[in-house]
Amino acid sequence: MSTDVRVRIAPSPTGNLHVGTARTALYNYLYAKRYGGTYILRLEDTDEERSNENYTRDIVDGLRWLGLNWDEGLEVGGPYPPYRQTEKIDHYSTMANQLIAKGKAYLCYATQEELATLKEEQKASNSAPRYDNRGRELSEVQRKHYQDEGRIPSVRFLVDEPQVVSWHDQIKGEIAIDTSDLGGDMVIVKSNGVAIYNFAVVIDDVDMKMSHVIRGEDHIHNTAKQLLIYEALEHKAPQFGHAPLIFDLERQKLSKRKHGEAVHIDHYRILGYMPEAIVNYLGQMSWTHPEGKEIYDLEEAAALFDLDKVSKSPAVFDLARLNWFNSQYLRNLPLDTIVERAQPYLTTYDTSRYTKAELTQMVASVREGLTTLAEIGPALSFYLSSQLDVNDELKASVLDSENAHKVLSGLLSTLASLPWGDHQGCKKAVDGLGKELALKGKELYWPVRAALSGKTQGPDLGAMISILGAERVKSRLESALNH
RNA sequence: GGCGCUAUCUUCUAGUGGUUAGGAAGCCGGUUUUUCACACCGGAGACACGGGUUCAAUUCCCGUUAGCGCUACCA
Numbered sequence: 001m002s003t004d005v006r007v008r009i010a011p012s013p014t015g016n017l018h019v020g021t022a023r024t025a026l027y028n029y030l031y032a033k034r035y036g037g038t039y040i041l042r043l044e045d046t047d048e049e050r051s052n053e054n055y056t057r058d059i060v061d062g063l064r065w066l067g068l069n070w071d072e073g074l075e076v077g078g079p080y081p082p083y084r085q086t087e088k089i090d091h092y093s094t095m096a097n098q099l100i101a102k103g104k105a106y107l108c109y110a111t112q113e114e115l116a117t118l119k120e121e122q123k124a125s126n127s128a129p130r131y132d133n134r135g136r137e138l139s140e141v142q143r144k145h146y147q148d149e150g151r152i153p154s155v156r157f158l159v160d161e162p163q164v165v166s167w168h169d170q171i172k173g174e175i176a177i178d179t180s181d182l183g184g185d186m187v188i189v190k191s192n193g194v195a196i197y198n199f200a201v202v203i204d205d206v207d208m209k210m211s212h213v214i215r216g217e218d219h220i221h222n223t224a225k226q227l228l229i230y231e232a233l234e235h236k237a238p239q240f241g242h243a244p245l246i247f248d249l250e251r252q253k254l255s256k257r258k259h260g261e262a263v264h265i266d267h268y269r270i271l272g273y274m275p276e277a278i279v280n281y282l283g284q285m286s287w288t289h290p291e292g293k294e295i296y297d298l299e300e301a302a303a304l305f306d307l308d309k310v311s312k313s314p315a316v317f318d319l320a321r322l323n324w325f326n327s328q329y330l331r332n333l334p335l336d337t338i339v340e341r342a343q344p345y346l347t348t349y350d351t352s353r354y355t356k357a358e359l360t361q362m363v364a365s366v367r368e369g370l371t372t373l374a375e376i377g378p379a380l381s382f383y384l385s386s387q388l389d390v391n392d393e394l395k396a397s398v399l400d401s402e403n404a405h406k407v408l409s410g411l412l413s414t415l416a417s418l419p420w421g422d423h424q425g426c427k428k429a430v431d432g433l434g435k436e437l438a439l440k441g442k443e444l445y446w447p448v449r450a451a452l453s454g455k456t457q458g459p460d461l462g463a464m465i466s467i468l469g470a471e472r473v474k475s476r477l478e479s480a481l482n483h
Numbered sequence: 484g485g486c487g488c489u490a491u492c493u494u495c496u497a498g499u500g501g502u503u504a505g506g507a508a509g510c511c512g513g514u515u516u517u518u519c520a521c522a523c524c525g526g527a528g529a530c531a532c533g534g535g536u537u538c539a540a541u542u543c544c545c546g547u548u549a550g551c552g553c554u555a556c557c558a
Contacts (some may be wrong), residue, residue, distance in 0.1 A: 045558095
């Protein structure tokens, strides 16, 4: 009985693309690919107050940037539109009315104030906050009375208590929750006529024929509620899998409120992290490659992913580890890719003066030492800046000695014979000069480094010379001698 | 308060009824290098606690503790 795998990521546009959402999207994506299924993006925008089109844009762009492209849904279309909940408000109402007709739901006339009072009383008596189901048995007279008062009802779903709702969670195993702990009859349609999350989700998952629901474990209690709705709808529920949450270093759920931009995927893009690294990092937080491999791409993960290998316990978001992944991709991705991705970080320089080949050589000479794309700018600064500033301290300690002058002027006079374009050759030329002058090590190399790059550390010296080229090497040597 | 989930080095994790409890990041030391980085080698570093079950428990069961999550006419 192999039903078609259909999974979804269903973000709410009440904030930018969140790290946790990206992780959930990733697991859904991988699961769909693993089983040849369909991965769907749908927007849960029923909270009209907080939803914002800019957030939708950020989420859509972010998911695409990560490479988590969906087969069906928002901006892509598919057989079960619409993929925005606000476009099917009437449908949810219709479904709610069907439940009312079946006696599974009813109109509740309680006001916000009344509910708030109830809650306060419960809090005062130290009992669990819940709706007291007062609207279940309203008489026609009472109903009429409330209507005449101008009260606008919400729709509440009737929760039978006590009753145990249980399911086999594909990640957590058996989970059982008593309906008595669910807070009483729940609102499914707000008095403004808009369905509430727990109801709209179920309707959509039914409409869109979802086979599996993979989401964060903060939804476990929602799953119990939703299972009751599936039952009332007389519809088979999908399989559920609740992934562990992502924590911060203090072991708290990663949240926009507490962490601000640090939970925003695009923030990492701006900082110079690459999608491959982020996806790889996010993936391995709670899922381990069967062979223990650390570095793998989406395709490889998709071939191996499964929910029973997903950890049950939460993972801490550790930037040091993300850094490591990013640095791995920075030195292993094709050089052309890195050069292209470095462009946004080089806008302070006039790179049009250099050919693509030259820029590529520059990037190649520095990328081993970097962790983010953003560091490429500073690392290439000495290549790209028209003027090189050598600080006084360095001048005094490295450039001012007699030997330093010998090295620099010696190199200056051999410039014409340097094998430009041949990194190793240039390095050999410097070594040859060293032999002549009976100098080596720091005494030989540091003056050249300082004169050419303003630093005593950096890429291979031969590469530096060769890439800078005769003209710039000449002028920098001269200004180092004459400072 | 109620309910739920979780518990292996600092962090992410592997793993098994009998293992010197493995790997990765970070940290420390070394090799290499003109330097930084990379790479390589090495080091420190963990089964929360208490009961069971068992010849034997990190592993299975129960409890405790702790952490986290959920408890809206938010999603």
